Amino acid sequence: MRNNRLMVKLRIFLMLCWAGVAGGTASNAAEQRHFSAEDSRVKKPAAIPEKVLVILRKDKMVQDALENENTPSESLPVSWFSASAIHLSTANRVDLVVVGQPPLSGANTATFWVFRATSHGYELVLNAPAHDLFVRNTRWKGYREIELSAETAVDISTVAFRFDGKRYIRYRARTEHIR
Numbered sequence: 001m002r003n004n005r006l007m008v009k010l011r012i013f014l015m016l017c018w019a020g021v022a023g024g025t026a027s028n029a030a031e032q033r034h035f036s037a038e039d040s041r042v043k044k045p046a047a048i049p050e051k052v053l054v055i056l057r058k059d060k061m062v063q064d065a066l067e068n069e070n071t072p073s074e075s076l077p078v079s080w081f082s083a084s085a086i087h088l089s090t091a092n093r094v095d096l097v098v099v100g101q102p103p104l105s106g107a108n109t110a111t112f113w114v115f116r117a118t119s120h121g122y123e124l125v126l127n128a129p130a131h132d133l134f135v136r137n138t139r140w141k142g143y144r145e146i147e148l149s150a151e152t153a154v155d156i157s158t159v160a161f162r163f164d165g166k167r168y169i170r171y172r173a174r175t176e177h178i179r
Contacts, residue, residue, distance in 0.1 A: 006074075006118050007051050013158070013169065016020065016105070017042070018019075024052075029043075031044070031084070031086050031087065031135075032044050032084045032086070032097075033134060033135040034132065034133070034134050034135075035097055035099055035110070035112065035130065035132065035133040035134075036105075036110075036132045036133075037086070037105060037106070037108055037109050037110040037130070037131045037132070038131075041082050042082040042083065042084040042099060043071065043084070043147075044084050044085070045082060045083065045084065046054065046083045046084055046085040046096060047083070048078060048081055048083045048096070048098065049096075049121070049122060051122050051156075052083075052096060052098065052115055052122050053076060055113075055115070055122065055124050056076065056081065056098070056113065057073045057074075057076050059113070059127070060069045060105060061062075061100075061111060062080075062104065063075065063114070064127040064173050065080070065103045065104055068103070069103065069141075076153050079101060080101050080102075080103065080104050081099065081100060081104070082098070082099045082101055082102060083096050083097065083099070084099075084148075085094070085100045086135055087144075088116055088135070088141050088144050088163070089116070089143050089144075090142075093116070093117040093140075094117055095106065095114070095115060095116045096113075096114070096115040096117075096122065097112065097113075097114055097133065097135070098112070098113040098114075098115065098125035099112055099133075100112070100113075107139055108131060108151070109129045109130065109131060110128060110130070110131075111127070111128070111129045112127070112128055112129070112133045112148070113126070113127050114126035114146065116143075124167075125163065125166075125167045125168050126146060126161060126167065126168040128148055128159075129150075130149060130150050131149055131150045131151050132148065132149045132150075133146065133147070134146065134147040134148075134149075140162035140163055140171075141162070141163050141164070141165060142163070142165035143162075143168075145160060145162055145163075146160070146161045146168055147159070147160045147161070148161070153165050154177060154178055155176065155177055155178060156175070156176045156178060157173070157174070157175045157176075158173065158174050158175075158176075159172070160172040160173070168179070
């Protein structure tokens with residue numbers, strides 16, 4: 001009986017340790033860290049602040065879509081975006097991943113905008129189309145690394161980004177041929 005309790009406690013301990021290694025810290029585990037064009041609606045939606053919408057209105061792709069839809073920029077539909085809170089640097093700064101919805105996304109690609117919180121509001125630090133966006137637990141200069149991936153019928157391309165103090169810049173890219 002005593003051995004059974006010890007085994008149960010050991011299993012629980014190992015499961016908790018594994019969850020900590022696989023998911024990072026408790027606050028990180030609660031965040032959505034994978035975003036995909038396959039399921040472009042975020043799982044933990046966050047409101048998009050007006051300062052972020054001001055930046056999005058200036059985006060060339062957004063401006064083109066507004067023109068195609070005959071919609072003035074001041075009437076930018078919030079339904080064109082989904083956002084999720086993320087902590088890129090510290091637990092007390094709430095950053096955002098914004099995912100483009102139709103007409104700002106396609107069948108196999110979504111546009112992603114990543115905003116970091118500053119003392120003056122939000123700042124766009126990464127913007128790119130991709131199939132998937134992953135926010136990693138690995139850090140560079142205090143910020144979590146971000147990885148984008150895209151797929152074609154024959155290749156999978158992955159680009160990793162690190163924060164350089166002002167924005168995310170590409171530091172590694174690879175393409176794998178699908179066999």
